[in-house]
Amino acid sequence: MTLPKSRIEELLAPYLSPIPAALLPQLSLYLDLLVKWNSRTNLTAIRSPEEMVQRHFGESLFAAQNLGSLLPETLLDLGSGAGFPGLPIALLYPQIKVTLAESQNKKATFLREVVRTLEIGNVTIWAGRAETMPEDCRFHTVTLRAVDDMAAALKAAGPRALQQIVLLTTGTPDLPDGFLAEESLPIPGSHTGALLRAVRG
Known part of the structure; x- marks a missing residue:
């Protein structure tokens, strides 16, 4: 065990x-996998397990709490990387059908391993760019966090999002046409980070 469950909590x-009691063992196992894989393949620049819990798991769960007054039925995590924020959202809310879009093969392989090991039944992995999805693949909510090119990612997110886009960002990005910023919340523990929720106007 990388960290005691009490410390994660x-x-x-x-x-x-x-924290829901059933969630802690899942997050603990997810953290173990992340630390193990990250030691041999670069999934995240963060090396400290405690910082991983705060930055990756914490910020993702903060996003999960702020998906709007009604939970989406479907969610696309665009540029999912090592699964953030999509996998913690899926673990907290098993009623949401979550798709993780990740084009880097090593990261998509890691995501499959997490889903298999944790037996997560509400997650699908798209091992490719979101732009290559069939045109009729659309989702109530699209989430974005720490993507390499936020402008390009938002351009890809617009056509996929039926209702809203949820961003974890440090800037003030230009939203896709048709979307209006509805809510902006500071991320706990961050001096510059914010959660921005934009809805289709």
């Missing part, structure tokens, strides 16, 4: 409290 308290 303590680190996550600013982002989600209380």
Whole structure:
């Protein structure tokens, strides 16, 4: 075990409290996999397990709490990387059908391993760019976090999002045509990060 479950719960308290009892063992196992894989393939630049819990798991669960007044039925995590924020959202809300779009093969392979090991039944992985999805693949919500090119990612997100786009960002990006910023919340523990929720106008 990389960190005791009690320590994970303590680190996550600013982002989600209380933590559902069933969620802690899943997050603990996810963290173990992330640390193990990250030691041999670069999934994230963050090396400290405690910082991984705060930055990756915490911020993702903060996003999960702020998906709007009604939970989406479908969600696309665009440029999912090592699964953030999509996988923690899927773990917290098993009723949401989550698709993780990740074009880098090593990261998509890691995502498959997490889904298999944790037996997550509400997640699908698209091992490719979101732009290559069939045109009729659309989702209530699209999430974005720490993508390499936010402008390009937002351009890809617009046609996929039926209702809203949820961003974890440090800037003020230009939203796709037809979307209006509805809510902006500071991310706990971050001096510059914010959660921006934009809805289709």
